[in-house]
Amino acid sequence: MSPLPPLTPAADTAWLLVASALVLLMTPGLALFYGGLVRAKNVLNTMMMSLGAVAGAGLAWAAIGYSLAFAPGQGLLGGPDHLLLAGVGLEARGTVPHLLFFAFQGTFAVITVAIVSGALVERLRFGPWLAFTALWTVVVYAPVCHWVWGGGWLARLGALDFAGGTVVHVNAAAAALVAALALGPRRDWGRQALLPHNVPLVLLGAGLLWFGWFGFNAGSALAADGKAVLAFATTLLAPMATLAAWMALDLARTGRVTAVGAATALVVGLVAVTPAAGFVSPRGALALGALAALPSYFGLLARARTRLDDSLDVVAAHGLGGVTGALLTGVFASAQWGGTAGLLEGNAALLTRQAAAVVATALWSAAGTWALLRALALVAPLRVAEPRQGRGLDVELHGEEAYGTGEGAILVLPEVATPPLRAADRPLATAGSGAGV
Amino acid sequence: MKLIVAIVRPERASAVLEALYRAEVRGLTISRVQGHGGETEAVQTYRGTTVKMELVEKVRFEIGVSESFVEVTVAAIRSAAATGEVGDGKIFVLPVESIVRIRTGERNEGAVTPVAPATA
Numbered sequence: 001m002s003p004l005p006p007l008t009p010a011a012d013t014a015w016l017l018v019a020s021a022l023v024l025l026m027t028p029g030l031a032l033f034y035g036g037l038v039r040a041k042n043v044l045n046t047m048m049m050s051l052g053a054v055a056g057a058g059l060a061w062a063a064i065g066y067s068l069a070f071a072p073g074q075g076l077l078g079g080p081d082h083l084l085l086a087g088v089g090l091e092a093r094g095t096v097p098h099l100l101f102f103a104f105q106g107t108f109a110v111i112t113v114a115i116v117s118g119a120l121v122e123r124l125r126f127g128p129w130l131a132f133t134a135l136w137t138v139v140v141y142a143p144v145c146h147w148v149w150g151g152g153w154l155a156r157l158g159a160l161d162f163a164g165g166t167v168v169h170v171n172a173a174a175a176a177l178v179a180a181l182a183l184g185p186r187r188d189w190g191r192q193a194l195l196p197h198n199v200p201l202v203l204l205g206a207g208l209l210w211f212g213w214f215g216f217n218a219g220s221a222l223a224a225d226g227k228a229v230l231a232f233a234t235t236l237l238a239p240m241a242t243l244a245a246w247m248a249l250d251l252a253r254t255g256r257v258t259a260v261g262a263a264t265a266l267v268v269g270l271v272a273v274t275p276a277a278g279f280v281s282p283r284g285a286l287a288l289g290a291l292a293a294l295p296s297y298f299g300l301l302a303r304a305r306t307r308l309d310d311s312l313d314v315v316a317a318h319g320l321g322g323v324t325g326a327l328l329t330g331v332f333a334s335a336q337w338g339g340t341a342g343l344l345e346g347n348a349a350l351l352t353r354q355a356a357a358v359v360a361t362a363l364w365s366a367a368g369t370w371a372l373l374r375a376l377a378l379v380a381p382l383r384v385a386e387p388r389q390g391r392g393l394d395v396e397l398h399g400e401e402a403y404g405t406g407e408g409a410i411l412v413l414p415e416v417a418t419p420p421l422r423a424a425d426r427p428l429a430t431a432g433s434g435a436g437v
Numbered sequence: 438m439k440l441i442v443a444i445v446r447p448e449r450a451s452a453v454l455e456a457l458y459r460a461e462v463r464g465l466t467i468s469r470v471q472g473h474g475g476e477t478e479a480v481q482t483y484r485g486t487t488v489k490m491e492l493v494e495k496v497r498f499e500i501g502v503s504e505s506f507v508e509v510t511v512a513a514i515r516s517a518a519a520t521g522e523v524g525d526g527k528i529f530v531l532p533v534e535s536i537v538r539i540r541t542g543e544r545n546e547g548a549v550t551p552v553a554p555a556t557a
Contacts, residue, residue, distance in 0.1 A: 058500055192451050387520065389447035399481045408492025412480070 002426035009095040015224035016096050016104055022215025023107035027054055027114050030210055033263070034118050037312050038369045040197040040390025042122045049117035049129055054110050056133030056299035057141075061109040064138045066102055075153035078146045094222055104219060105145070111139050111216075112168045116314035116369075119176035122194075123186045123389055126397050128382050131371065136175065140368040144171050144361050150367025157209030159331060160340060160350065161233065163220035165275025165325045166361045172363035173319030176310060183382055185309030187389040194311075199259050206263035210239065213270045217277040218387045230337060231277035235270065238289030242269025245293035267294040267317050271323030275354075279329055288328045295320040323358050330354035438533040438545060439507050443470060443516040444526040445496040450496040456517035457500070460509050462550060476524035486503040501536055505515060506550045 035043045043405040057065075067082035083086055085102070093101045110269035114132045120129070147154040148161050161167055188194060196202060217235040221228035245256045246265030272292030273285055275379030280288060299316035310316070330351035376382060388396040395401060450467065457465065460544055470491040478489035502510050511528055519525050538548035 129466040140492070176543075187493070188451075379527065387522070390446070392448075395479060395481070400483065404490075406469075408473070408490055409488035410478070412489055412492050414485070414487070 009092075010412035011224040012095045012222070013097065013238050015228065016219060020100070020104045020107055020220025023104070023111065023219065024212075026107075026111050026212035027051070028208050029205050029208030030111065030114050031205070032120065033209060033267070034312055036198040036201030036203075036205060037260070038117075038121050039194065039392075040403055041392065041394055043197065043201075044398055044400055045126065045393035046117070046121045048126065048216070049121065049124075050114040050400065052130050053114040053304060054128070055135045056130045057104060057113045057137040060137045060437040061106050061142075063391045063436070065142040065145075066105065066214040067110055068138065068142040070102075070105065071145065072134075073143050075156065076201075077143055077152075078150050079093075096222065096305045101222070104222075106150075107167060108164060108216075109141055109145075112141055112172050113137055115169070115172040115314060115318055116179060117198040118176045118314040119180040119310045120183055121311050122270050122393065123383055124183060125380070125382060125384055125433035126393075128376050128380055130375060135333050135376075136369065136371055139372060140143065140365050140379045141167075141171065147360075148357070149285045154357050154360065157353050157356065157403070158350070159353045159418060160329050161275045161326065161357065162198065162278040162329075163217040163270065163274045165322050165329070166357050167360045168359050169271045169274060169318040169322030171318075171365045173322060175369040176314035176365045177319065178369045179373060180315075182370060182377075184235070185307070187386045188308070189309045196260060200264075202260060202263045206266045209371065209429060210266055210270060213399060216309060217274060221278055227278045227338075230282075233282050233286035234273050234277045236279060236284055237283040238273035238276075238292070239266045239269030241286045241289030242272065242293045245306060246297060247259060249297050253353065257429045264296070264313070264317060268292055268321040271318050271321035272328065275326045276324070276329040276332065279334070280342075281334045281337045283338075284332035284334060288325065288332055291328060292321055295324050295427070326354050326358050327351065346362055377379075438504065438549060439502055439535060440533045441498070441507065441510050441514075442529040443500075443514045443518070444470070444474075444495045444528075444529065445514070446524065446526060447494050447496050447522070449518045449525075450515040453498065453514055456513040457498075457499055457510065460513040462500060462502065462506060462510050462513065464549065467499075467500055468497050470497045471494050474526070476522075477502065493524065496523040501533060501549045503550050505548050507513045516525070536543060540552075 027050050031047040034050065035047040038046045041253045064086070066088070067080055067371055068078045071079040071081035073079035085410065088098050088102050090099055092098070116136070117119050117129070127207060144167050146152040148159070148167050149155070186194065214232055214235055219231040243262060243265045246268070250257045250261050255340055269289045269292060272288060276288055296316050299320045300313055303310060303313060303316055316421045329342070330353070332342040333340045333350060335341040335345055339351065343351050373382065384393060384396065447469070450543070472495050473493060474492055476493060478491055481490060497515065500510060507530060512529065514528055530547050536545050536548040537543070
């Protein structure tokens with residue numbers, strides 16, 4: 001290979017601006033993906049959980065989380081230097097302005113906690129959810145982010161996580177598992193079939209997630225360079241292989257290829273390639289993507305037979321997909337492409353470090369999430385009362401319907417000062433009796 | 438023969454179906470309808486527009502039954518649909534002149550539920 005000619009820092013800035021916008025689009029994409037998977041009476045609440053994370057997690061990240069993750073500190077936690085965005089300006093961080101680096105990282109913080117919502121839909125009250133997004137981002141996400149990307153102990157250990165397989169997906173899935181257990185199942189869980197109400201919405205969401213994921217993975221090169229191109233290509237290839245393997249499994253098991261299954265497969269492939277994106281060869285990404293289908297596919301089937309109401313299968317998709325991706329990064333990492341050799345090139349130590357990163361992240365996330373939810377439950381009830389779950393969270397919590405016809409709606413006129421009627425406009429009954437105005 | 442028409446809450450519809458199945462009532466039609474009983478109107482807001490929802494989503498069951506199944510059916514629906522709150526709905530029992538099963542041409546009692554409940 002002849003080396004790529006160096007590009008200017010201006011190109012890095014331009015690419016990262018675009019990539020940040022792409023990653024931000026993943027959150028409304030996730031809202032569509034999750035929204036289609038729930039029942040019609042809860043779609044607005046489910047989508048609002050993702051949108052709520054933009055406010056809750058986004059603000060907490062700007063105020064506190066970013067500093068704890070990326071300000072100079074020690075191995076376990078960053079420092080206070082960037083609290084309330086202090087000292088985050090247009091100076092260079094790497095080859096891009098510091099403020100842009102902050103913005104890019106902020107979009108990751110938002111989507112990570114939004115992923116957790118998939119385990120909690122159709123029964124969690126909205127206020128506690130908003131509080132959870134803010135607190136979880138500071139207490140659980142920011143430290144893990146520091147460990148891996150802020151120069152913390154996992155970075156020093158040499159664990160590889162290109163774009164957040166561990167930081168984002170294993171982290172969110174461990175939180176989802178614990179939160180689903182702490183919150184308990186939905187009212188109708190195990191008694192009624194709880195089916196997706198709008199599969200086209202799920203497919204649209206999966207498409208937007210993939211589109212945004214190019215910013216997520218290729219943007220994580222933090223430069224417009226060869227590494228970004230490699231991450232872009234692996235993000236294209238791995239989900240293709242996952243989708244093909246998933247469809248083959250569907251076909252072999254039931255004789256039919258399902259649309260919800262295909263949308264799930266895309267997300268699983270994207271999750272799995274996330275830690276590997278800039279470290280494996282394009283051919284390695286194909287193998288990684290295909291293999292990643294197996295644990296998640298059978299994990300989904302197994303979960304449905306348990307009492308765990310991980311409603312939208314965050315653990316199977318992001319947890320098993322994330323763990324598989326993190327471990328296979330240790331297998332397929334290519335010295336020629338990404339600078340680090342993996343198991344296939346004789347470096348078994350990398351696989352151990354990958355496993356350590358997964359275990360440490362999952363344990364930290366599970367413990368932190370459990371403590372947070374116990375604390376929140378002391379302040380306010382977390383679950384929506386059962387009769388209100390029956391009527392649906394859209395009407396009960398938000399006072400709106402997703403698919404109302406508008407029939408039977410009586411307009412409530414705003415009680416503002418209306419100008420007195422002119423004589424000509426008075427209703428006949430009052431005009432004659434002199435009772436008008 | 439009677440035609441039983443029941444208007445119930447949508448969130449109780451699954452429970453009603455299950456209760457009817459347990460009571461061995463077979464053959465029914467359901468539809469999503471909107472209506473208004475005595476319940477208080479829910480208030481919804483869309484941007485600056487506030488509305489009171491006069492019509493509430495309900496599910497209507499229509500079941501043709503033989504005489505001996507009337508009380509069984511009514512009891513099954515009531516037990517499954519009642520929450521105790523205003524808005525649980527109503528059950529209407531209507532006389533039927535005649536019934537024809539389209540496939541076979543069977544008429545009246547022969548075209549609906551058996552003459553006696555199996556469990557009776």
